[in-house]
Amino acid sequence: MKIYRALESRSRSSGYFIGEHLWNLPGISCSRCKEVWATTGVAYPAIQLSEFIDLKNAQKESVVDVDEFIKLEAMVLDRFPHLEIITPGTSFGNLVGTLRGRNFTDFVPSTPWTLLMQEDTLNALSNSGTLDRLEYGRVQLKDDSLVPGTLFEAQLMPRGHLILSSNGLTEDSACSLCGRRSITLPPRMKVTANSIPDELNLFRLANFTTIVVATQKFVDAYIQLKLTGLEFDEIEIVEDQS
Numbered sequence: 001m002k003i004y005r006a007l008e009s010r011s012r013s014s015g016y017f018i019g020e021h022l023w024n025l026p027g028i029s030c031s032r033c034k035e036v037w038a039t040t041g042v043a044y045p046a047i048q049l050s051e052f053i054d055l056k057n058a059q060k061e062s063v064v065d066v067d068e069f070i071k072l073e074a075m076v077l078d079r080f081p082h083l084e085i086i087t088p089g090t091s092f093g094n095l096v097g098t099l100r101g102r103n104f105t106d107f108v109p110s111t112p113w114t115l116l117m118q119e120d121t122l123n124a125l126s127n128s129g130t131l132d133r134l135e136y137g138r139v140q141l142k143d144d145s146l147v148p149g150t151l152f153e154a155q156l157m158p159r160g161h162l163i164l165s166s167n168g169l170t171e172d173s174a175c176s177l178c179g180r181r182s183i184t185l186p187p188r189m190k191v192t193a194n195s196i197p198d199e200l201n202l203f204r205l206a207n208f209t210t211i212v213v214a215t216q217k218f219v220d221a222y223i224q225l226k227l228t229g230l231e232f233d234e235i236e237i238v239e240d241q242s
């Protein structure tokens with residue numbers, strides 16, 4: 001098996017999407033490490049928070065202390081126990097925004113950690129069996145006249161463990177109170193084999209959540225369907241972290 005980092009295509013210009021998710025968990029202000037932080041990349045667009053949680057107070061401040069965040073995290077995990085990772089700054093619900101430009105590719109550029117696709121693309125990939133078990137959110141466009149159908153955001157579950165030790169950092173360097181790690185992307189990406197999900201062909205790395213990963217099966221379908229908007233760089237798979 002091979003896996004690849006999925007990146008926005010650099011070889012073809014395209015119109016793009018700009019917008020925000022409906023809900024975002026607040027960031028953390030930590031009394032131990034003194035950092036104020038939030039994670040980029042963790043998003044669950046298929047999950048609507050409005051039914052059960054009032055984030056108004058938390059979002060008003062946009063930063064809370066660790067205890068307050070743990071309470072929020074527990075409320076979300078209690079309702080959605082299949083979400084293994086909830087970080088400060090986690091986004092939920094539909095993307096709401098606008099399209100800019102023209103000549104849209106099948107995968108529409110947004111942020112590098114977001115995967116947006118046109119409706120025909122979603123249907124074609126679904127029919128190929130490539131998107132089994134993948135959930136997605138419908139993008140709310142303020143101006144939907146620019147693309148022929150609806151846009152969808154893939155809900156990329158945080159899976160797959162990137163080895164960081166080769167970058168001079170250890171896995172134990174997290175703050176003991178808030179869990180914050182200061183990490184940078186290693187020059188050569190390696191993911192442990194046993195952390196790769198069997199059931200998903202698209203996911204994001206659990207410990208580097210801005211990296212979107214596609215399996216060989218996804219890349220094969222992408223090529224066969226002659227889709228546009230993405231590029232793929234192979235990621236090395238290793239058996240363990242030694």
Ligand SMILES: [Zn+2]
Pocket residue numbers: 030031032033034035175176177178179180
């Ligand atoms: Zn801390």
